[in-house]
Amino acid sequence: MVALTINGQSHDVDVDPTTPLLWVIREQVGLTGTKYGCGVAQCGACTVHVDGQAVRSCSMPVSDAAGKKITTIEGLAVGGKLTKVQEAWVAADVPQCGYCQCGMIMAVSALLAEKPKPTDKDIDETITNICRCGTFQQVREAIHAAANA
Amino acid sequence: MNFVPKMNRRSFLVGSAAVAGGGLALGIDLPSASAQGATPELGVWVVVKPDDSVVVRIVRAEMGQGTITGLAQLVAEELDADWSKVSYEHPTPGESVRRKRAWGSYSTGGSRGIRESHEYVRQGGAAARMMLVQAAANEWKVPVGEVTASAGVLTHKASNRTLTYGKVAEAASKLPVPEKPALKDPKDWKIAGKPMKRFRAVDKVTGKQVYGADFKLPGMLNATIKESPVFGGKVKSFDAAKVAGMKGVKKVLQVGDTGVAVVADTWWQAKVALDALPIVWDEGPNAKVSSASIAEILKEGLNAEQAFVGNQAGDAKAAIASAAKKIEAVYSYPYQNHAPMEPMNATARYTPERCEVWVPTQDGEASFAAVLAASGLPADKCEVHMLDLGGGFGRRGAFQDYVHQAVRIAKEMPGTPIKLLWSREEDMAQGRYHPVMMAKMVGAFDKDNNLTGLHIRLSGQSILASVRPQVLEQEKGRDPLTFQGLFQTGEHSFSYTIPNLLIDHAMRNPHVPPGFWRGVNINQNAIFMECFMDELAQAAGQDELEFRRKLLGNHPRNLAALNAVAEKIGWGKPAPAGIHRGLAHMKAFNAYVAGAAEVSVTGGKLKVHRIVAATDPTFAVNPAQIDRQVAGSFVYGLSALYYQECTIKDGRVVELNFDTYDSMRIAQMPKVESIIMPSGGSGPWGGIGEPTICVAAPAVMNAYFKATGKRIRSFPLKNHDIAMA
Numbered sequence: 001m002v003a004l005t006i007n008g009q010s011h012d013v014d015v016d017p018t019t020p021l022l023w024v025i026r027e028q029v030g031l032t033g034t035k036y037g038c039g040v041a042q043c044g045a046c047t048v049h050v051d052g053q054a055v056r057s058c059s060m061p062v063s064d065a066a067g068k069k070i071t072t073i074e075g076l077a078v079g080g081k082l083t084k085v086q087e088a089w090v091a092a093d094v095p096q097c098g099y100c101q102c103g104m105i106m107a108v109s110a111l112l113a114e115k116p117k118p119t120d121k122d123i124d125e126t127i128t129n130i131c132r133c134g135t136f137q138q139v140r141e142a143i144h145a146a147a148n149a
Numbered sequence: 150m151n152f153v154p155k156m157n158r159r160s161f162l163v164g165s166a167a168v169a170g171g172g173l174a175l176g177i178d179l180p181s182a183s184a185q186g187a188t189p190e191l192g193v194w195v196v197v198k199p200d201d202s203v204v205v206r207i208v209r210a211e212m213g214q215g216t217i218t219g220l221a222q223l224v225a226e227e228l229d230a231d232w233s234k235v236s237y238e239h240p241t242p243g244e245s246v247r248r249k250r251a252w253g254s255y256s257t258g259g260s261r262g263i264r265e266s267h268e269y270v271r272q273g274g275a276a277a278r279m280m281l282v283q284a285a286a287n288e289w290k291v292p293v294g295e296v297t298a299s300a301g302v303l304t305h306k307a308s309n310r311t312l313t314y315g316k317v318a319e320a321a322s323k324l325p326v327p328e329k330p331a332l333k334d335p336k337d338w339k340i341a342g343k344p345m346k347r348f349r350a351v352d353k354v355t356g357k358q359v360y361g362a363d364f365k366l367p368g369m370l371n372a373t374i375k376e377s378p379v380f381g382g383k384v385k386s387f388d389a390a391k392v393a394g395m396k397g398v399k400k401v402l403q404v405g406d407t408g409v410a411v412v413a414d415t416w417w418q419a420k421v422a423l424d425a426l427p428i429v430w431d432e433g434p435n436a437k438v439s440s441a442s443i444a445e446i447l448k449e450g451l452n453a454e455q456a457f458v459g460n461q462a463g464d465a466k467a468a469i470a471s472a473a474k475k476i477e478a479v480y481s482y483p484y485q486n487h488a489p490m491e492p493m494n495a496t497a498r499y500t501p502e503r504c505e506v507w508v509p510t511q512d513g514e515a516s517f518a519a520v521l522a523a524s525g526l527p528a529d530k531c532e533v534h535m536l537d538l539g540g541g542f543g544r545r546g547a548f549q550d551y552v553h554q555a556v557r558i559a560k561e562m563p564g565t566p567i568k569l570l571w572s573r574e575e576d577m578a579q580g581r582y583h584p585v586m587m588a589k590m591v592g593a594f595d596k597d598n599n600l601t602g603l604h605i606r607l608s609g610q611s612i613l614a615s616v617r618p619q620v621l622e623q624e625k626g627r628d629p630l631t632f633q634g635l636f637q638t639g640e641h642s643f644s645y646t647i648p649n650l651l652i653d654h655a656m657r658n659p660h661v662p663p664g665f666w667r668g669v670n671i672n673q674n675a676i677f678m679e680c681f682m683d684e685l686a687q688a689a690g691q692d693e694l695e696f697r698r699k700l701l702g703n704h705p706r707n708l709a710a711l712n713a714v715a716e717k718i719g720w721g722k723p724a725p726a727g728i729h730r731g732l733a734h735m736k737a738f739n740a741y742v743a744g745a746a747e748v749s750v751t752g753g754k755l756k757v758h759r760i761v762a763a764t765d766p767t768f769a770v771n772p773a774q775i776d777r778q779v780a781g782s783f784v785y786g787l788s789a790l791y792y793q794e795c796t797i798k799d800g801r802v803v804e805l806n807f808d809t810y811d812s813m814r815i816a817q818m819p820k821v822e823s824i825i826m827p828s829g830g831s832g833p834w835g836g837i838g839e840p841t842i843c844v845a846a847p848a849v850m851n852a853y854f855k856a857t858g859k860r861i862r863s864f865p866l867k868n869h870d871i872a873m874a
Contacts, residue, residue, distance in 0.1 A: 028415075035539070
């Protein structure tokens with residue numbers, strides 16, 4: 001049994017402790033907003049917050065997340081109210097297929113928590129998620145819009 | 150010409166299977182109402198509910214390209230709907246079979262989603278509006294000509310009465326559907342042509358959107374699969390006992406001759422077990438093939454006697470033989486994989502009475518045909534439910550291998566829903582790859598530096614030889630699609646007028662399975678043609694823009710697009726210090742596109758600062774989504790230019806994840822400025838999703854040459870130790 005706190009709720013999950021956090025979130029907890037893209041921490045589609053830090057959950061054993069505060073994309077909008085990042089994403093009509101966007105939003109939310117007014121250089125160095133549709137122009141626009149909201 | 154025959158294999162399969170299976174032959178009753186039961190349809194495209202909400206029923210797929218939003222805008226425009234009340238749903242392929250393909254083709258590739266359905270969807274919207282207007286006139290007992298419709302409201306001005314669409318929808322649905330209603334002049338568009346936002350953005354930013362990989366059914370088990378890593382190989386043996394006792398594992402099974410799958414409670418358990426499963430492959434005759442051995446075969450084709458002709462004028466060989474000056478270059482283009490963010494997947498539930506599949510697909514009918522073939526059940530016992538895609542780019546249309554696999558696995562466990570999800574590694578190993586191609590380019594000048602002849606010899610792989618061999622039969626062995634952007638006529642026609650021209654193709658088909666990869670053959674053909682045009686201009690000592698302009702006199706729309714980007718990038722004016730410019734253009738998918746790039750090269754690092762792109766698609770249904778498709782296509786295209794090659798070693802693909810098959814990040818993203826210049830008229834509409842992709846790479850490479858004096862002729866750039874800043 002591994003004890004997890006995800007989006008403020010406790011979950012005791014009966015899994016092999018080496019199971020990646022991503023798959024426990026998706027399969028045992030049943031939250032599918034966190035996506036599988038590569039499994040090797042390259043694409044960032046699986047990004048969640050662990051104790052406030054953006055983490056690629058495909059490459060973190062679930063045992064390492066035990067007892068820590070985990071937030072997934074489903075935990076951002078409290079009571080259905082979108083965060084300013086999500087609002088900016090909708091306003092700029094960022095998502096194309098959208099598959100990578102939950103991970104992108106989690107990475108950006110962590111960045112803005114640390115640097116409320118990031119420069120383009122901050123963005124380039126921090127946001128390394130892959131988007132195959134190519135939404136980067138709108139992603140950058142939306143990050144600045146959220147920072148200034 | 151149209152490269153995709155009307156009666157292709159897919160529609161034949163669907164049609165014949167439907168008849169053979171008894172669907173149409175048994176005369177299944179056509180439902181008088183739509184799939185949601187009591188809510189009536191107004192024609193097949195529009196459902197208006199009593200609460201005034203409008204559901205557009207539409208069969209093309211949504212994979213991020215915005216097609217569904219655009220098509221709904223076209224329907225809503227003619228319907229005079231209230232856009233804020235419009236949503237969409239997909240009629241299932243099963244319903245389409247029962248209703249004689251009432252919604253037309255499901256195929257969402259070849260940039261045809263809007264350009265090949267705009268007329269009939271607009272007619273659908275217009276017919277529904279006429280039915281609503283008639284119903285209101287009947288209700289009010291006034292002449293139909295006195296009723297007007299606007300933003301979901303019907304008005305009889307003389308009596309100052311109004312009704313919303315929802316109030317008369319029921320009565321309207323009982324009226325005959327007008328045939329061939331008149332369409333609005335696009336000048337009068339209020340919804341179409343406007344920058345409407347995509348549907349479902351909120352679901353996408355909150356994690357609510359259900360992709361195929363997320364789909365769940367009660368009692369569902371999870372599967373993952375490995376096919377022979379050597380294309381053409383087979384399963385020799387596997388030791389199921391080694392993993393059968395692992396936690397969660399429910400079944401280890403062979404799938405066809407070529408694959409082995411594990412079914413488990415969770416996907417992660419299935420993956421761990423499959424990774425641990427000893428499998429012995431019969432690797433077959435291709436186990437020694439390498440990228441080098443494939444390159445040798447293509448090189449031979451560059452000088453082969455025989456080749457299929459795609460475009461010809463005058464006598465190019467004679468012009469070259471008698472040239473005062475001759476320029477020659479050989480280019481080559483590698484295998485590349487689609488690598489959409491969501492790996493291939495499908496969920497299947499099979500019983501001897503019914504087989505249903507839920508799948509992110511670019512072509513619901515192709516998926517349906519795969520379900521029929523894999524299940525062995527007739528059409529009236531099969532169904533496909535289309536889910537939105539986590540990227541497609543051509544991988545999820547013509548190819549339905551994952552649907553076949555999911556159904557075959559489900560068939561071994563009747564009644565249990567099975568979700569098959571590939572690992573990223575399987576997705577990379579089992580692609581339908583952008584084909585390899587080389588080109589030998591030879592240009593001839595007279596003594597006054599006029600271009601008198603051009604010979605382009607393509608040597609490489611045909612997609613259609615593998616995917617639609619019947620087209621080659623009609624074409625006496627030729628694959629016309631190979632000549633995209635270079636062909637004599639049609640939607641991908643060549644834009645230059647050169648007195649002596651020969652463009653031919655020595656077909657060389659290695660064992661690696663090829664596929665339609667966003668843009669298809671324009672990716673390499675634009676690089677070959679437009680980089681070599683710069684080489685020719687430079688050999689003639691002429692400005693690259695002026696050199697092209699002289700040859701574009703007969704192709705004013707190409708010229709207009711090229712002029713537009715040249716003007717906006719500031720061609721001919723001094724560039725900022727360290728910045729160098731390049732340009733390129735093409736006609737593809739009936740759109741006229743051009744691009745101009747600004748780059749710098751510092752310490753071996755290439756930085757693309759800015760790309761100006763122009764497109765003339767005849768009509769622009771949603772300029773905001775066109776903007777995004779243009780900029781997005783450059784991410785896909787420049788990622789390929791910079792990083793992407795599927796190397797073949799021992800008959801299989803070497804690069805199995807994004808660590809070795811990289812993709813551009815936000816740091817590398819240039820500023821993209823798009824110019825949308827629809828020229829209107831009654832001609833065919835152009836595509837959006839693919840055409841512009843091809844102009845980024847040659848524009849950037851032409852600018853790179855200006856910066857460095859080095860001409861790169863093989864790709865990706867990482868092979869030349871060029872880093873991307």
